[in-house]
Amino acid sequence: MDFGLLAFSIFSTIAILGSIMVILKKSPVAAAFSLVLVFFAFAGLYALMGAHLVAALQILVYTGAIMVLFVFVIMLLSQDEPVNDLKESSGLFKGVSVLGILGLMGLLIRAVLTARGMVPTGTLTDEKIVSMGGNVRLISEGIFTDHVFHFELTSFLLLGAVVSTVALAKRKAVSGGSKA
Amino acid sequence: MTSLEVTLMFVKIGIVLLGLLVTVPIMLFVERRGSALIQNRLGPNRMGPFGLFQAACDVIKFIFKEDRAPGHVNKFYYTIAPWIAVIPAFMTFAVIPFAGSLTIDGTETHFQIANLDVGVLYCFSVASLGVYGIIMAGWSSNNKYSLLGALRSSAQMISYELTLGLSIIGLMMVFQSVKLGDIAAAQGETLMQLGPVSIPKWGVFIQPVGFILFLVSMFAETNRLPFDLPEGESELIAGYHLEYGSMRFALFMMAEFVNMAVASGLITTLFFGGWQLLPGFATLVHLIQGMGLLQNDGLVLVLFQGMSFVIKLAFWMWFFVWVRWTLPRFRFDQLMNFGWKVLFPLGLINIFVTGILIYKGVL
Numbered sequence: 001m002d003f004g005l006l007a008f009s010i011f012s013t014i015a016i017l018g019s020i021m022v023i024l025k026k027s028p029v030a031a032a033f034s035l036v037l038v039f040f041a042f043a044g045l046y047a048l049m050g051a052h053l054v055a056a057l058q059i060l061v062y063t064g065a066i067m068v069l070f071v072f073v074i075m076l077l078s079q080d081e082p083v084n085d086l087k088e089s090s091g092l093f094k095g096v097s098v099l100g101i102l103g104l105m106g107l108l109i110r111a112v113l114t115a116r117g118m119v120p121t122g123t124l125t126d127e128k129i130v131s132m133g134g135n136v137r138l139i140s141e142g143i144f145t146d147h148v149f150h151f152e153l154t155s156f157l158l159l160g161a162v163v164s165t166v167a168l169a170k171r172k173a174v175s176g177g178s179k180a
Numbered sequence: 181m182t183s184l185e186v187t188l189m190f191v192k193i194g195i196v197l198l199g200l201l202v203t204v205p206i207m208l209f210v211e212r213r214g215s216a217l218i219q220n221r222l223g224p225n226r227m228g229p230f231g232l233f234q235a236a237c238d239v240i241k242f243i244f245k246e247d248r249a250p251g252h253v254n255k256f257y258y259t260i261a262p263w264i265a266v267i268p269a270f271m272t273f274a275v276i277p278f279a280g281s282l283t284i285d286g287t288e289t290h291f292q293i294a295n296l297d298v299g300v301l302y303c304f305s306v307a308s309l310g311v312y313g314i315i316m317a318g319w320s321s322n323n324k325y326s327l328l329g330a331l332r333s334s335a336q337m338i339s340y341e342l343t344l345g346l347s348i349i350g351l352m353m354v355f356q357s358v359k360l361g362d363i364a365a366a367q368g369e370t371l372m373q374l375g376p377v378s379i380p381k382w383g384v385f386i387q388p389v390g391f392i393l394f395l396v397s398m399f400a401e402t403n404r405l406p407f408d409l410p411e412g413e414s415e416l417i418a419g420y421h422l423e424y425g426s427m428r429f430a431l432f433m434m435a436e437f438v439n440m441a442v443a444s445g446l447i448t449t450l451f452f453g454g455w456q457l458l459p460g461f462a463t464l465v466h467l468i469q470g471m472g473l474l475q476n477d478g479l480v481l482v483l484f485q486g487m488s489f490v491i492k493l494a495f496w497m498w499f500f501v502w503v504r505w506t507l508p509r510f511r512f513d514q515l516m517n518f519g520w521k522v523l524f525p526l527g528l529i530n531i532f533v534t535g536i537l538i539y540k541g542v543l
Contacts, residue, residue, distance in 0.1 A: 029319055033257070036312060043305075056301040064308025065338055071315055072334045075327065134297045136358055 007048055015041035028074045032067060039063045053135045188289045196273050196293060199490075200438050203497075205235035207437045211501050218505040245426035250321075253423060257320035262424065262431035265313025269438040272306045275299055276445045277361045279455045279485040282478045291455070291482065292361055299359040300352075303446060304345065307401065311337045313435065314403075314410055318420035329419025332512060333403065333410035339519040340400035340407075346527030347393035350534035351383050351450060354543050364454030383451035386543060389530045391451045393523055398443040400519070402436065405504040409512055444496035445489075452492050455485040 018041060021034035039062045047055035132138055143151050209232060216223025225231040249258055279291035296302050311334060318330020352358055355366045363383070371381040384391045400407040411419040421432045448454055457465070465484050510518070537543045 030254075030257070033312070033316065040309075052296060052298045053301070056298040056305045059305035060301065060308060064305060064311070065341065068308075068311055068315070068334045068338055071319075072331060072338075075315075075319060075331055136297055136299075136301075 004048060008045070011041045011044035011048065014038075015045070029071060032071045032074055035070075036063055036067045039067065051135065053139055182287070184284065184287055185289070188284075188287075189293075192291060192293050196278070197270070200270060200273060200441055203441045204434050204437045205239065207440065207497065207501075208235040208238060210498065211504075214498070214501045215505045218502070239430075242427050242430040247426045247428065250423050252322045254320035254322060257316045258423075259428075261313050261317035261320060262428045262435070263313075264316060265310055265435040266431045266438070268306045268309040268313075269435045269442060272303050272439075272442045273445060275302050275360050276442070276449055277364050277454055278445075278489045279482045280365075282482045290361060291486070295359060295361050297359070299357070299361075299363075300348065300446075300450070301358060303360075303442070304341070307439070307442070308337070308341060310435065310439065313432075314420045317424065317432070318410075321420070321423035323423055325416045325418075326420050326422045329410040329412070329416050329422070332412075332416075333420060336400055336403075336407065336409060336515060336519075339516060340397040340523075343393055343519060343523040343527050344397040344401060346524070346531060347390045347397060348450060349527075349531050350387045350390045353531075353534055353538055354386050360449050360454070364449050364456065367453040368456050380453055380456065382453045382456075387451070387530070387534070389526065390534075391447075393527050393530065394451065395447065396523060397519075398447065399500075399503065400515075402439045402443050402500070404436075404440065404500055406507040406510050407515060408509060409515060412509065414509075440497055440500050441493065444493045444500070447496050448489060448492040455489040457484060458488045458491060461488055 015038050018034050018038035022031050022038065025031040025034055039058060043055040043058040043063065046052075046058060129135060129138060212234065213223045213225075213231060223231065224234045227233040227237055249255065274293040275296055277290065277292035277295075281288050281290045283289075314333045315330045318326040318328075318333070321327075351363070355363045357363060357366070367380060367382050369381040370378045371385055372379050379385060399405075403410050409419075410416075411421070413419075416422070421429055424432060461484050465481055468480050534543065
């Protein structure tokens with residue numbers, strides 16, 4: 001069996017099972033751990049496609065940093081309150097959820113069926129990437145020369161988000177007394 | 181791949197795995213006797229000469245001790261947590277080069293398991309997975325001290341990972357590569373000539389501030405004193421591994437020692453020339469090559485390069501022990517303030533200054 005296909009099957013199985021576990025796990029911390037597994041499997045899939053930089057950044061940023069923060073916040077806020085209890089939700093909610101899931105699934109199947117056989121081709125081939133100095137150099141040059149404006153704009157957006165979060169948290173602390 | 185390449189691959193993986201596994205008992209010994217030396221006492225010296233067999237006794241004890249899990253733990257995560265701590269620790273070493281290259285039968289081989297395009301980013305990303313072992317252990321133990329240890333460790337890792345990343349950006353700018361193989365090879369050049377002494381282009385001479393930042397954040401990332409707050413035995417009893425015993429506890433210990441080895445390997449490769457020969461070794465290599473004991477001249481060179489790497493790595497391992505028994509533990513708010521208000525801005529300034537120096541053509 002082809003090694004690539006084998007690795008793809010393993011990683012995609014992990015990703016799918018992990019996603020199911022994120023939904024089904026009662027404890028929020030366990031659900032977050034499952035999400036870590038999903039992100040890790042995604043990184044494996046990216047690496048399989050030759051996008052090593054994206055894979056490394058996926059692990060570094062999402063798995064290694066953002067999910068640690070998620071787990072941190074969940075542990076700090078609620079020890080282990082069970083969530084996602086479907087028995088408590090109303091009939092209408094369940095119906096809408098099922099309809100939404102079916103619609104999304106139909107859309108996905110449609111997309112896969114349409115895209116079958118269409119291989120996206122750009123100007124960059126694997127050999128060309130290697131001759132131009134590899135993924136890392138190519139992507140970083142792209143970000144910091146041609147797309148530097150978008151890059152800086154994104155960082156301003158994030159800065160704005162941080163400032164507003166701090167402002168909101170501070171206001172709550174002042175009006176809500178000493179406990180914050 | 182030819183069969184020779186496959187064989188070489190397995191040989192390289194074998195060398196690294198064995199090397200890391202051997203490190204653990206050696207470090208057990210060094211940590212015990214080293215701490216005794218620093219604290220002016222004897223330390224365990226009954227088993228074998230100089231107490232050398234104490235580590236073996238410890239291993240036997242760990243294996244044969246009853247492996248019992250407390251009833252109140254979350255079984256699944258409790259069981260896998262030690263493995264999640266130890267496996268990334270071993271994986272990280274895959275991109276660290278431990279010797280130069282050797283040509284056998286016309287095939288050139290680099291002594292590095294994988295020369296990935298992303299290089300040092302791979303190290304950081306895999307190393308950042310190790311924290312889940314600690315978090316899972318702390319959470320699944322269902323014990324408030326363990327949980328506090330896990331919380332501390334996640335906050336600490338996140339904060340110091342930033343400094344860790346920033347500290348080597350200057351270095352990457354100078355060497356224009358993120359591949360550890362390239363960085364190690366580039367450090368063989370001479371930076372300047374002071375009379376008879378030639379100073380090599382090692383990272384530490386080019387990026388002294390970066391080196392200090394990297395060193396400090398590595399201590400935080402490996403949870404070693406003065407930053408071992410996730411354990412903090414005087415405050416949290418033993419922190420995240422409080423509920424662990426026998427072999428499972430040994431796995432956490434192993435993860436710590438292997439992480440130390442990886443950290444030392446990274447410090448060596450990035451800032452101390454990696455496998456570049458130590459001063460004086462070049463003469464020795466010429467001497468032995470002249471004697472003609474081995475057919476392949478390259479083999480002698482590679483052996484001495486490997487030796488240089490191991491000696492440098494061993495020094496930094498000793499440095500970890502040395503610091504552990506010299507400095508007291510930080511308080512948690514001090515740790516956070518130090519990370520965010522001192523190291524982080526310093527890292528940014530370092531990148532800025534390096535950029536100016538490169539623009540001016542100094543570096």
